[in-house]
Amino acid sequence: MAVDVLLGLQWGDEGKGKIVDFLAPQYPIIARFQGGPNAGHTLVVDGKKIVLHTVPSGILYPEVINLIGNGVVIDPATLRKEIESLSEYDLDLQRQLRLAEKAHLILPSHRLLDAASEHAKGAGKIGSTLRGIGPTYMDKTGRNGIRVGDAISPRFMEKYQELKSKHMRVLSLYPDFMVDQDALAEAESAFMKGIDFLRSLPIVNGELFLHEALEKGVDVLAEGAQGTLLDIEYGSYPFVTSSNTISAAACTGLGVSPQNIRDVIGITKAYCTRVGSGPFPSELHGEEGDLLRKKGGEFGATTGRPRRCGWLDIPLLNYAIKINGVTQIAMTKVDVLEDMGDISVANSYTLDGEEIKGVPFDLDDPGIKVNYHSLPGWTATKDGSLHPNLQDYIHTLETKLSVPIRYLSYGPEREKLSILGV
Secondary structure: OOEEEEEEOOOOOOOHHHHHHHHHHHOOEEEEOOEOOOOOEEEEEOOEEEEEOOOOOOOOOOOOEEEEOOOEEEOHHHHHHHHHOOHHHOOOHHHHEEEEOOOEEOOHHHHHHHHHHHHHHHHHOOOOOOOOHHHHHHHHHOOOOOEHHHHHOOOHHHHHHHHHHHHHHHHOOOOOOOOOHHHHHHHHHHHHHHHHHHHOOOEEOHHHHHHHHHHOOOOEEEEOOOOHHHOOOOOOOOOOOOOOOOOHHHHHHHOOOHHHEEEEEEEEEOOEEEOOOOOOOOEOOHHHHHHHHHHHOOEOOOOOOEOEEEOEEHHHHHHHHHHHOOOEEEEEOHHHHOOOOOEEEEEEEEEOOEEEOOOOOOOOOOOEEEEEEEEOOOOOOOOOOOOHHHHHHHHHHHHHHOOOEEEEEOOOEOOOEEEOOO
């Protein structure tokens, strides 16, 4: 039938997992199309917090098939641990999960390369999660990688040793980085157990699986990871992730045609956050930033790192909307801004004294000045209706962004979500 794409419009952590979990019953298939275990998609079900890293966010619905697509990089040890953590939900993995045979594998030595590279950057660190994702994508584009389909090949161990040897030669170029051989041996043991586990899962030709489903009239929800502003091509380079995070990546990461794409659902917080290094023009420092971080529980789902917090950035949102062809928006964490007093949004940029259209080439340019627009804040209403000031905030954003805000999330739980305009 059609593929709808769901992705983040900021620097990740927008609340994609909850929205996918909410929408999942409408889609027989949920497919992750890029990224790896650096993702942290958080669900709260019956008061319990669940963080998914590789598995698509529809996994808790027995009737939904979840595909880990070609564009994803998989750490077998992490995948095994993640699925084992879901054991209380009695998952039928043979029915509910599929692994694309062309997805690439993260080796323990990929993690070492990640750590060595970040260590060598010193003060110029990009804020890697050190999960081996960048080096895995480098091997993919360098045509050296090992894929899921290789795990069931009789030459798997030969390929593994060849790639590991290459990695160890590269690591020797980092004289200040010491490899803990005992830790490496332990990681390899966990990796091989993960490989055995991976072999027990349904491995499919991912693109053929989706083509056959679409031909039968089945709708697919393509789930992205990270956010648009972390895209390797269009993000705040070099402080970006190693994959394409935009809607076009759903086609390359799943093997579907652009003509199959129907809606693109963009997720944004009611404010803005960022983890790690990199430019953040609307960042709040001091007490205001601390208050947002505390109220929003802004700590990374994967790393636990505190997130930097700031006001919503309209130029960056417009940029992300255009690149992705967003047709509807889901805005999360609206409740965090309750009782904050006046709310600001970054309305435009001035560069070297002149107001500009769009986004500057270099967001770290010292000549940038952010122009803010202030709006009255809101409080929670007793009857659960939208406060008039919140309605004004939504209307202002829709006018500036030219895209409807269809979903409004005001808490981590499944039930704390409203559909607007219906």
